[in-house]
Amino acid sequence: MKYQIIIVGGGIVGLATAYRLLQQTPDISLLLLEKEQGVGQHQTGHNSGVIHSGLYYKPGSLKARNCIQGYQQLLDFCQQYQINYEICGKIVVATEKSQLPLLNNLFERGQQNGLTGLELIPKERLHEHEPHVSGLMGIWVPQTGIIDYGQVAKTLARLITERGGTIQLGAKVTDISTSGAQTITVTTTNTTETSGPNSITTSHSNSHSHFHTQFVVNCAGLYSDQVTRLTEPDLDLQIIPFRGEYFQLKPEKEYLVKNLIYPVPDPNFPFLGVHFTRMIKGGVEAGPNAVLAMAREGYKKTDIKYSELMETLRWPGFRKIAFKYLSKGLGEMYRSWSKSAFTSELQKLIPEIEEKDLNDGGAGVRAQASNREGALLDDFYIIENQSGIHVCNAPSPAATSSLSIGETISKRVLKRIR
Numbered sequence: 001m002k003y004q005i006i007i008v009g010g011g012i013v014g015l016a017t018a019y020r021l022l023q024q025t026p027d028i029s030l031l032l033l034e035k036e037q038g039v040g041q042h043q044t045g046h047n048s049g050v051i052h053s054g055l056y057y058k059p060g061s062l063k064a065r066n067c068i069q070g071y072q073q074l075l076d077f078c079q080q081y082q083i084n085y086e087i088c089g090k091i092v093v094a095t096e097k098s099q100l101p102l103l104n105n106l107f108e109r110g111q112q113n114g115l116t117g118l119e120l121i122p123k124e125r126l127h128e129h130e131p132h133v134s135g136l137m138g139i140w141v142p143q144t145g146i147i148d149y150g151q152v153a154k155t156l157a158r159l160i161t162e163r164g165g166t167i168q169l170g171a172k173v174t175d176i177s178t179s180g181a182q183t184i185t186v187t188t189t190n191t192t193e194t195s196g197p198n199s200i201t202t203s204h205s206n207s208h209s210h211f212h213t214q215f216v217v218n219c220a221g222l223y224s225d226q227v228t229r230l231t232e233p234d235l236d237l238q239i240i241p242f243r244g245e246y247f248q249l250k251p252e253k254e255y256l257v258k259n260l261i262y263p264v265p266d267p268n269f270p271f272l273g274v275h276f277t278r279m280i281k282g283g284v285e286a287g288p289n290a291v292l293a294m295a296r297e298g299y300k301k302t303d304i305k306y307s308e309l310m311e312t313l314r315w316p317g318f319r320k321i322a323f324k325y326l327s328k329g330l331g332e333m334y335r336s337w338s339k340s341a342f343t344s345e346l347q348k349l350i351p352e353i354e355e356k357d358l359n360d361g362g363a364g365v366r367a368q369a370s371n372r373e374g375a376l377l378d379d380f381y382i383i384e385n386q387s388g389i390h391v392c393n394a395p396s397p398a399a400t401s402s403l404s405i406g407e408t409i410s411k412r413v414l415k416r417i418r
Contacts (some may be wrong), residue, residue: 002212003166007219008035008173008227012044012149012399014219015156016168016406017413022283023164024410030165031211035172038063040153040172042297043221044399046364048246048277048285051075051085051145052397055092056265059112062380067397068114070404071143075263077403078147081155084280090144090260091121095348099264107139117142131337132350134255144260146280151400171209174232176216178387200414213418216388217409222296222367224392230386237369237377238315241296244288245336245372246361250361253357257284261349269328270368270376276347285361286353290339291336292329296312297362302335347377369393380405389413 005021007014010032020030037041047242054071057064078085101119110118121129121138157167167196180306220227225239249256257330262275271290278284292312312318322329335342343355369377369392380401388414391405400404 003242005030007032007212007217009219010039011221012402016402017409018160020406020410021356032167033171039041039157040150053143054113055110064406070401073403085147087145088259089142091138092127092262093138094264096133102264179285187281218390228390237371239367240367240370241293242290243293245363246285247358248361249284254284256395289335293365317370317374
C-alpha cells in the first residue's frame with residue numbers, strides 16, 4: 001500500500017504530529033507505525049505526568065518556544081476532549097545558601113520566557129504553599145500542573161483514526177530504502193492490530209510488510225537514532241538511555257505533599273534532581289534519580305540487553321560523559337541501590353520523610369541524545385534529509401510541548417510534499 005506520509009513511533013510526539021497533519025490536510029493518506037501493541041507505551045506512559053510551565057529552558061530555544069506554545073494548546077485540547085488535568089502549581093526550593101543565586105537566575109529565566117505570577121517566596125512563607133517543606137527560599141510557579149499523558153495519547157490515537165489516518169501496531173521498522181519512490185520495510189513481531197478506515201488484523205509473527213510513501217517522519221523516541229541511521233548512516237549522535245526510578249509515599253504520608261516540590265537544579269548535572277509530585281490519578285511520587293539503563297527499555301535494574309549496553313559503552317561520547325559526571329553518576333547509582341541514601345536526598349526538601357514512608361514505585365527511561373564529543377543535547381533536535389524528518393532528541397518537556405512540536409513538524413512536512 002502507498003501512503004503520502006508514514007510516521008514511525010506511537011508516542012505522544014508521533015501521535016501529535018499525525019493529529020496536526022490530519023487537521024491541516026484532512027484528505028492526506030497517513031500511516032502511523034508503532035512496534036508495541038498500544039500507543040504511548042514508553043516515555044509517554046512512564047513519565048511523572050507534569051504539565052511543565054517553561055521555567056527552566058533557555059529563552060529562545062526550541063524547548064522554551066514549544067513549551068510555552070504547547071502548554072496552552074495542551075490545556076485547550078484537554079478541555080475540548082474532557083481529559084482530566086489540574087493546574088496546581090509547584091514550588092522550587094533552595095535548601096542551601098549556594099543555591100540562592102541559582103534560584104534568582106531561574107526566576108529571571110522564567111520571566112524572560114513570559115511566565116506571569118511567578119513569586120519569590122522567603123523562608124518564613126514557604127509553609128503557605130507546602131506546610132512540611134524545608135528551605136531558605138523558593139519560587140512559586142502557578143502554571144505547573146498534573147495530567148495523565150497516557151490518556152492524551154489514547155485520545156490522539158482515536159482522533160487520528162476518526163479523521164482517516166491508519167495506526168498499525170506491532171510493526172517495527174527495520175529498513176527505510178529510497179529508490180525513486182520511498183519504501184519502508186516493516187517487521188511485525190507480534191499479532192498486528194490495525195485501526196483505521198479499513199481496519200485489518202493479521203496474525204503472521206515475524207512476517208515482513210512493505211509500505212510505500214512520499215515522506216517519513218521519525219518519532220521513534222528511544223530508538224530514534226537507529227531509525228535515523230537507516231537513511232543517515234553517519235549520524236553523529238546516539239541515544240543514551242537513563243532510567244529514572246521512583247518511590248511512592250504510603251497513603252498515610254501523602255499529607256506531607258500538597259502539590260509539587262522541586263529542588264533547585266544543579267547546573268553541573270543535566271537532570272532536575274529528586275522531587276515530589278502529586279499524581280492526577282492519586283498518590284505522590286518521590287524521585288526520580290538518573291542512572292544508566294542497561295537496555296533502551298530497561299525499566300528494572302535486572303533489565304539488561306547486552307547488545308544495547310555494549311552499543312552505549314562503545315560510543316565515544318558516553319565515555320566522555322561518564323568521566324565528566326563520574327562523581328554525580330556514582331552518587332545516583334548509590335541512591336539507586338540504597339533506599340536510605342535516596343531518603344536522605346528527599347529529606348533535604350521534607351525532613352519528616354522516613355525510609356519506612358516509601359513504597360517502591362515505577363520507573364521511566366529517558367532518551368537522551370549525546371554527540372561524539374560527549375555533549376548531552378539539551379534542546380530538541382530535528383534533522384531533515386531526503387527521506388524525511390527525524391526527531392532525534394525530544395526530552396522533557398516534550399509531552400507538554402507535543403502539540404506545538406507536532407504543528408512545527410507538520411508545517412515542515414507539508415512544505416516538502418506539496
